[in-house]
Amino acid sequence: VSRAWKWLGRLFRLCFAAAIAGISGYIAYNWISNPPTTQRRPKGPEAVLVETTPVEMETRQIVIRAMGRVVPANQIQLAARVSGQITGTHAHFVPGGRFAAGQKILQIDPADYELIVRQQTGNLTRMESDVRLEMGQQTVAKQEYELLLEEVDEADADLLLRQPQLAAKRASVEVARATLEKARLDLDRTEIKAPFNSVVQNRNVELGSYVSPGASLATLVGTDEFWLEAAVPLDELKWIDFPDESDAAGSRARVYNESAWGGHVHREGRVIKLLPGLESKGRMAQVLIAVADPLGDNETGQPPLLLDSYVRVEIDGACVDNVAHVPRSALHGGARVWVMLPDNTLDIREVDIVWGSAEFVYVINGLRDGEQLVTSNLASPLPGMLLRTKDMPWGPTSPKRERKTDGAAA
Known part of the structure; x- marks a missing residue:
């Protein structure tokens, strides 16, 4: 029996x-x-990330750069207006020296001209004495004329009264x-004075030099005002205000010299x-700009504007209404x-x-605004x-993926 149960157990395990x-x-x-x-859902459109700026329609002033x-x-x-030897020079008579209007620069030897003044003074005194003597003779002639019983014509009467002689003496005076x-004027001209506020650019004579009338003594440049010849494109001229006969002020301008003064x-x-000719190289118009007190003599802290400097200028042009300021990079x-x-x-x-710059x-x-x-x-x-901006939600079908545009921030 036990053996039969063993075979049944084995058979059960084998079947299981x-x-x-x-x-x-x-x-x-x-x-x-x-x-x-x-199951895949169909892919929807994906928003492209961009950067934007709001449009503002407002009044803007055009600034022309040149x-x-x-x-x-x-x-x-x-x-010099008279001849002579230079006997005196001012201490500032050197290149760069400053002179106020009317200030003495040079002295030409005045000795000869002083003698001429004395001579002509004596000559005038003598001539005036001759007039007085002639007037005395005329009085005697008049008395003699009144003693005459005969009638004479007017021409003969003038001769008898010595009228021509008196007229000649008065003309000599x-x-x-x-x-x-003229002698006094020549004496005054021995002092060479500055005709206006100026600076010496070049000096052509020294102490002891002999000069003649018309001889160049120095080159003077006025210091009250310098000019700036700015090259401006022809199509920009319509925005610039030029003074007219009514003395209306022209457009304001700002002059920069970054290499000498800094950028600010x-x-x-x-x-x-507006000058009548075009600039020779670029064929642009030439606009003349005046800068007062260029060397900073009257205003403390003003940087000097030196002659022949090549500078940058910004000219305030006309204002235009209802325009949008658009970066040129946003123009396609x-x-x-x-x-x-x-x-x-x-x-x-x-x-x-309506207008553009670089x-x-x-x-x-x-x-629109x-x-x-x-x-x-x-x-x-x-x-x-x-499209979408960085502060907007992700695209509807790509929650973990983002397409970037060139230059867009993540």
Whole structure:
């Protein structure tokens, strides 16, 4: 009996193992024959990340930028008007020396001219004495004429009364007076004085030099005002105000010399004239700008504006109303801009540019106040494409993925 139970136990275990193996094989066969599949949702449009700036329609002033050279407003060759030896020079009579208007610069030897003045003074005294003597003789002649009983004509009466002689003596007095005035004037001209506030640019004579009338003594440059010849494109002239006959002030200008003064220091000036000729190299118009007190004599702290300096100038032009300031980098294809519409789609527009510089342009038509101007680059811009900014939610179907545009921040 015990042996029979042992065989039954073995048979049960064997059947149980076979059942397990069969069930496992069946499950594996069904898994391989019918693998699971995934359901994919259709991919929706993906928003492109861009940077935008709000459009502001406002009044803007046009600023014309140009380069120019500093030239003298007043420059003369100081010349002698009498001849003689230079016997005195001012201590500041050197290149760079400053003189006020009327200040004495040089002295020509006055000895000869002082003698001429004394001589002509004596000559005038003698002539005046001759007039008085002639008037005495005329009195005697008149008495003799009154004793005559005969009638004489008017011409003979003048001769009898010595009228021509008196007229000649009086004319000699006038000549003597004029000669004396000329001698005094020549004496005064032995002092060479500055005709205006000036600085010595070149000196041509020294102490002891002999000069003749018309000889160049020095080159003087006026210090009250310097001029700046600025080269301006022809199409920019319409924005500049030039003074007219009513003495209206011209456009304001700011002069910069970064290499000498630094980037934040400038001098103020005014547009005064438009020169009649074009600049020889660039064929641009030449605008004349006046800068008062260029060497800083009257205002402390003002940097000196030196002659022949090549400087940068900004001229305040006219104001234009209802324009948008658009960076030139946001301008595409000459006159197109990209606008992000309220539904977050792209709109490509043609605009009208009223004025532009290298950095920005002023748009007068094509934009409205408050619109979002796209300032970043798009690789393939298409009207209606979906856009977003960094403060907007992610695209509807790509919560973990982001497409960046060139220059857009993550």
